[in-house]
Amino acid sequence: MKKLIILFISIFLLCGCTNKSYDGEINVLNWTSYIPYEIIRDFEKEYNIKVNYGTYSSNEELLAKISSSKEGTYDLIFPSDYMVELMIDRNMLDEIDISKIPNYSNINSLFLKQSFDIDNKYSLPFLAATTVITINRETIKDSIVSYNDLFSSKYENDIVLLDDQRIVIGMALQANGYSMNEIENDKLDKAKEWLLKLNKNVKAFDSDSPKTFLITKEVDLGVMWNAEAIIAKEQNDNIEIVYPTDGFAISLDNYTIVKGAKNKDNAYKFINYLLRSDVSKKITDEYPYINTGLYSKNVSDEELSNILYNGSYVKNIGMNIAAYDRIWAEIK
Amino acid sequence: MKHKLLKNLFILLVFFFLYLPIIVLIIYSFNSSSMNILFENFTFKWYIELFKNNDLIMSFVNTLIVALTSTIISTIIGTISAYGLYKFDFPLKKLINSLIYIPIVIPEIVLGISLLSIYTLMKLELGMFTIILSHIAFSIPFVIVSVRSALSSETVYYEEAAKDLGASNFKIFKDIILPVIMPGVVSGAILAFTLSLDDVVISYFTAGPGSNTLPLYIYSMIKTGITPDVNALTTIMLTITFITLTSIAVIQSRKIRKRI
Amino acid sequence: MKKNSGFKSFFILPIIIYTFVLILLPIIYILFLSFCTSDSYGGILYNFTLDNYLNIFDMTYIKMLLKSSLIALVTTFICILISYPFALILRNKSEHIKNLTTKLIMVPFLTNSLIRTYGWIILLRKNGIINKFLTSLGIIAFPLNLMYNKLGIIIGMTYTLLPFMLLPVCSAVFEIDKSLIEAAKDLGAKPLQIFKNIILPQTISGVFNGSLMVFIPAIGYFFIADILGGGKTMIIGNLIKNQFLTARNWPFGSAIAIFLIIITFALVKVYKKLGGKMEELGGL
CATH class of the missing domain: 3.40.190.10 (Periplasmic binding protein-like II)
Incomplete structure (x- = not known):
């Protein structure tokens, strides 16, 4: 017991010194x-x-x-x-x-x-960052320019999305032609239906490192921040990065x-x-x-002006976040 | 005969399941690739690399500080309390006796958020202090249960005898009770230490800046992929604790044998 | 006399302070919070409301509670299925082996549970060890989806919580009176009958003990659902965590926590009814 205390004190002192x-x-x-x-x-x-x-x-x-x-x-x-x-x-x-x-x-x-x-x-x-669609061209040959192109039954369990309710629900809103900051119930309902339909193609939601899913070939498609996509591309040259035509988030x-x-x-x-x-x-x-x-x-x-022009910021929506929270619980 | 073989095989399979991820981690600590995906070549480099990774070392030291401090404090409080609850009658005793099981049964996340809530209420700065306090909070009941199982009618007998001989109360506790309940105290301390090392959930909610412990460090890098130096550290830790525990067990069994 | 009371307070004061400050106060405070509301910025408004509890009974959350409970139940059930035969086989071994096995069950606990969970990622992912092994043997043509789904969560939970079932079930099974089984055998009872009439009644509290220690953590371990479930499945633990860390709704999170405490107490009550003792919980 005594030895234990001495050990503990010495470790404590050691840390004290490094701080000082x-x-x-x-x-x-x-x-x-x-x-x-x-x-x-x-x-x-x-x-x-x-x-x-x-x-x-x-x-x-x-x-x-x-x-x-x-x-x-x-x-x-x-x-x-x-x-x-x-x-x-x-x-x-x-x-x-x-x-x-x-x-x-x-x-x-x-x-x-x-x-x-x-x-x-x-x-x-x-x-700054924008969301982009990331495609592994080794396996996926079809053209993908819009979020709506992700529905094909060929992509079952093959997509990684960000684990971020505003971005993912925002993306569903944009795919339906709305702004990514909608608070109206019927528009949000449409976004929810859209996501429930997409759900069987989604393998995982991950914000920390979605690139890992593409690099390890766990999935072939992803919607992620551009930096993640670029790193994935550095590891695998067959990866293509696309700015979706429906709009994208900028942060x-x-x-x-x-x-x-x-x-x-x-x-x-x-x-x-x-x-x-x-x-x-x-x-x-x-x-x-x-x-x-x-x-x-x-x-x-030039590209910057383009990004700043076409991308949209996520905006604070106050108490309406509860509606997003509920949709999120439902699709998970 | 075949039947018996099958039965033993089942036991082995269960152990295989329990040890599989650990064995994988240990094997991959000798892997030259930094990705933890494919095993390429055998190497010791991560065991050297590890000491260059300041953040990993700091988080490990923090983890040790938390585990040792909380173990020492909760073992002392737990031992005193187990004896107090056993020996004395006082108002609220019944209530306390049932309340101390709460940290054992309720989900860790509930304990974590409720502790976080009162720290916020009391404006306590989140950091090493709050992690240690939280670990003490969940360890004490385990120590009490462990010590209590060592307190038996035998101790009462010794105690009465010593009292008749005129020994003071503290002396009785120190010289008579403590040696008898020591195995319970030791296993309570080991339990508290293990629980502290293993904890993720409570540290997750009660940590603050500059108090990164190993589980939090690992949590932040688990999705990007853990670097093999973490595997190496785990292997070292596992070896040390395993040796320590085995020697404690050996010493204890020798002591018991001596007494007999 | 005075000296004696000093002696007494030395032994009982710490536990009184501990119980009130670190157990009772936090729970009373979240109980209080659960009747408050949060403003849009995550601040707390101190006006009495029952909305947070009514909110739990919204269909969305009910569905999630059920899903999470189902995952925990399946985990518990698998743990029972492993632990019973394990204990019954070990019962006939020598004391020495029994002791050694129970110690060996605890050894994996000396590493952090996160790192063990990470070990499962290496094993389970699409091009992980298990899939590589099975494809190289020609057993499967395409890699199986072993993680990033509910299966992954159940594997992770079963792995992390199995010892909490093994230990109490073993100690209950080891205590069965051998002569009873011998007698039943002599009277020509079939194995199933023996199990139903002798083994089960004598071990039921041990099994319930284990079930309690498996089921309850299994609805709360959000990190396993996060890591092995790919963030696709939320369990109650994730919901609470989100309310505290992302949705900034502490009152709602507190209400769910109180709800969990009530469920826990109810299960403990059943356990006590079955003759279980509190100090044996977890078989530790």
């Missing part, structure tokens, strides 16, 4: 698979600031984590468009002081002044600082570091989302 050697810390919550660990480690070394890095896999999970924890628990978070709007509404964010972020100049202005935070008072663009994730953050200055340092064009490039080289930088862009301005 940093000048400061910063509590970050970010999406899973978004920033390579190497970049965080480089930042820690360069600035001698410890990064406590946690992850989430949906905006709602992020919201729950922030609102259920004490003020000052987290410093820097990366909510998407509609969540930024909601968090501003709820007074959960602090204004961003651009003067502390010299690398602000590396931001591509196409991504600034978006509807959810028109003056960029609380948010700066980090990375813009943003740097925001949580109200009451204890380590604001460190957060600015971290944002500034991530905005450095070489660092930013490293991020999108590893996770090929759409880079929002001016000097680190990975998509041409």
